[in-house]
Amino acid sequence: MLGRGSPDEGSEFSRPPRRVLICPDSFKGSLTAKEAAESIARGIQQGLPQAEIELLPLADGGEGTLETLLSALGGEKRRLWVSGPLGDPVWAEYGVVGERALLEVAQVAGLTLVPPQRRDPTRTTTYGLGELLRAVCRDPIAEIWIGLGGSATVDAGAGMAQALGYRLLDEAGDPIGWGGGELARLARIEPPKQPVWLGKCIRGLCDVQNPLTGPLGAAAVFAPQKGATPQQVRQLEQALQHWARVVERDLGRTVDGIPGAGAAGGLGAGLVAFLGATLESGIQLLAQHLALPERMRRCDLVVTGEGRLDEQSTMGKVVGAVLEQASAAQKPLLILCGQATPAARANLTARSLLIRVGALCDRIPDVTEAQRQASHHLEQMAACELKKFLAGDPAVI
Numbered sequence: 001m002l003g004r005g006s007p008d009e010g011s012e013f014s015r016p017p018r019r020v021l022i023c024p025d026s027f028k029g030s031l032t033a034k035e036a037a038e039s040i041a042r043g044i045q046q047g048l049p050q051a052e053i054e055l056l057p058l059a060d061g062g063e064g065t066l067e068t069l070l071s072a073l074g075g076e077k078r079r080l081w082v083s084g085p086l087g088d089p090v091w092a093e094y095g096v097v098g099e100r101a102l103l104e105v106a107q108v109a110g111l112t113l114v115p116p117q118r119r120d121p122t123r124t125t126t127y128g129l130g131e132l133l134r135a136v137c138r139d140p141i142a143e144i145w146i147g148l149g150g151s152a153t154v155d156a157g158a159g160m161a162q163a164l165g166y167r168l169l170d171e172a173g174d175p176i177g178w179g180g181g182e183l184a185r186l187a188r189i190e191p192p193k194q195p196v197w198l199g200k201c202i203r204g205l206c207d208v209q210n211p212l213t214g215p216l217g218a219a220a221v222f223a224p225q226k227g228a229t230p231q232q233v234r235q236l237e238q239a240l241q242h243w244a245r246v247v248e249r250d251l252g253r254t255v256d257g258i259p260g261a262g263a264a265g266g267l268g269a270g271l272v273a274f275l276g277a278t279l280e281s282g283i284q285l286l287a288q289h290l291a292l293p294e295r296m297r298r299c300d301l302v303v304t305g306e307g308r309l310d311e312q313s314t315m316g317k318v319v320g321a322v323l324e325q326a327s328a329a330q331k332p333l334l335i336l337c338g339q340a341t342p343a344a345r346a347n348l349t350a351r352s353l354l355i356r357v358g359a360l361c362d363r364i365p366d367v368t369e370a371q372r373q374a375s376h377h378l379e380q381m382a383a384c385e386l387k388k389f390l391a392g393d394p395a396v397i
Contacts, residue, residue, distance in 0.1 A: 016051070016390065017300035017332075020044055023056040023292070025318035026064040027307040027338055030374035033057030033064050034071060039375045040303055040336060043382025047390065056295060058304075058318045061205035061263075061282025062149020063112070066104040069145075070095045072290050075102070080135055082128035083163075085109040085152040086118065087178070092132055099142040105264050106150035108132055109159075111226060114152045119227025121154035121236060122181030126267055130163025137196040144200055146271065147282060148264040149207040154180040154223050154236050156212070156243050157270015165192030166274060180219075180265065181232075183239035189250040197275055204271045205282030208316055210262035212255060212269045213240050218262035226265070240266055247273045283321040292321070296329045303382070305336035309344045309357065323355075334358070334389055336382055338370060358385035 022044065024036040031039065037055040044053060056072075059065040070077060075097030084090035090113055095102035106112070108128035111119070129146075136144060153159070158168055159178050167190035168176050176182040210216050219228070219236035228236060243266075244256045253273045255261050260279040261269035271277035287293070296302060304322040306313065314320035319335060326333040332354040340359040348355050358381050364370040370377055 016048060018050075019052045019054070019299040020048065020301045020303060021054050021056060021295055021299040022303045023058050023318075023322055024303070024305040024336070025058055025060065027305070027374060027378070028063065030307065030338070030371045031378070033059060033068055035375060036305060036378060039378040040305065040382045043379040043384075044303065044386055046383040047386040054295060054299065056290060056292070058283065058290070058292075058322070059147070059286060060149065060207040060316065060318050060321070061147040062207045063104070063106040063110065065147035065149070065205065065282060065286070066093060066095055066102055066107065068286065069102050070097070073097045080132060082108050082131040083125070084113050084128055085124040085126075086114060087125070087127070090128065092128065094132060094136065096139070096141070099140060101136045101139070101141045101144045102147075103129070103132060103136065103144065104147040105129060105267060106147070109151045109153050109264075111150055111152040114227075116227070119152060120232070121152065121179070121223050121226040121228050121265060122232050123179035124153045124155070124226070125159030125178035126151070126153050126155055126157050126270070127159035127163045127178060129157075129267075130160035133160070133164060134196055137200060141200060144197075144202045145205055145285075146202065146277075147205045148260075148267055149282070151264040151267060152226050153267065154218055154226065154228070154240070154265035155270075156180070156183065156218075156240055156266030157274055158183060158186075158243070160267070160270060161274040164196065164274070166190065180236045180239055183243040184235070186243055186246050189246060191251070202271065202275050202277035203285070204260065204263070204268050204277050204279045205285055206260035206263040206268055206279050206316065207282050208263050208312070209259040209281075211257055211259065212244060212261040212266050213237060216262070218266040222262070222265060244269070281316055283316065283318055287321055287325065293325055293329070296325045296331060299331060301334065302326045302331045303334045303336065307338040309335065309337040309340040309359070311341065311343050311347070313344055314347060332389070334385060336378065336385065338374075356385060356389045358382075
């Protein structure tokens with residue numbers, strides 16, 4: 001599982017690492033990023049008891065971004081009842097750090113808030129995000145960060161806009177309903193007379209760079225993950241195309257080709273269209289504010305990880321950003337994950353960096369068991385993979 005180069009070729013391991021940086025993403029459904037970092041640290045300490053270990057849990061704009069930012073930047077956590085993705089009330093959290101508010105779409109319209117048997121992105125809504133924004137804008141906030149990952153919706157932020165006072169009307173002049181399926185009925189958009197967000201700098205933190213429509217768009221790529229049937233995917237694609245045309249005509253904003261517009265079921269496009277927001281890479285923004293490059297330069301070994309290592313892991317995700325920074329700093333990298341696809345492993349073999357990948361599924365084929373005791377298994381895997389890494393195990397990724 002080593003990339004090019006080995007300890008015998010003058011690598012970083014001519015002596016045991018003295019400083020280790022542990023910076024994983026969450027292992028979705030099993031461990032938060034903080035819990036994963038702590039489990040990995042216990043395993044690393046078994047093999048390097050004298051090493052200085054620094055924990056830096058990371059997120060990329062998806063689920064866990066709020067917790068990661070508050071942990072790193074400090075600030076205050078607040079809670080508010082809002083409408084969930086199916087209209088049921090949910091107790092949503094957000095953060096305030098000085099004059100900056102930190103929001104996470106997964107808190108108000110997350111896929112985990114919808115039981116599998118009720119998942120239907122033609123009906124789910126971002127209305128609760130608009131309610132949350134209304135509350136946030138009452139405070140003396142200058143900047144709002146919105147993490148866009150993990151949503152159950154494909155409504156392009158229409159529900160959010162309705163909660164903020166936009167009138168989304170059909171041909172008869174009546175408001176359209178909630179959900180991505182209703183976008184096909186949209187005839188015109190009327191902005192609110194007194195927007196509550198005026199003067200606020202709004203930044204959407206994306207964990208993907210997908211456009212709004214097309215084969216890589218919100219409907220084609222993400223709607224099936226949110227419960228859409230093939231017929232509903234086609235329905236949503238047509239609805240999003242129609243919505244984008246109405247937005248361009250009535251609001252004067254062209255959003256379809258913007259990288260990240262397809263994030264959170266088109267909410268990226270909705271933030272730009274309705275709020276004049278900017279879209280940015282969530283992990284790049286967090287890496288900057290958490291001083292990841294500086295921390296990377298101080299360490300001798302980097303350890304990261306996530307639940308599933310796949311082709312998307314190096315495209316706007318935590319592991320990809322850590323890989324990029326480790327490569328720039330020429331630091332050895334240990335990647336720990338629940339599962340690793342063959343394509344992801346093949347991608348890593350082309351790197352010049354010293355890399356090792358460890359996957360729980362290689363050790364514990366029973367996924368349910370691996371998730372049930374994820375903390376214990378991750379700790380043990382970290383210790384085992386570190387031992388092999390330090391010994392220069394010649395296995396291929």
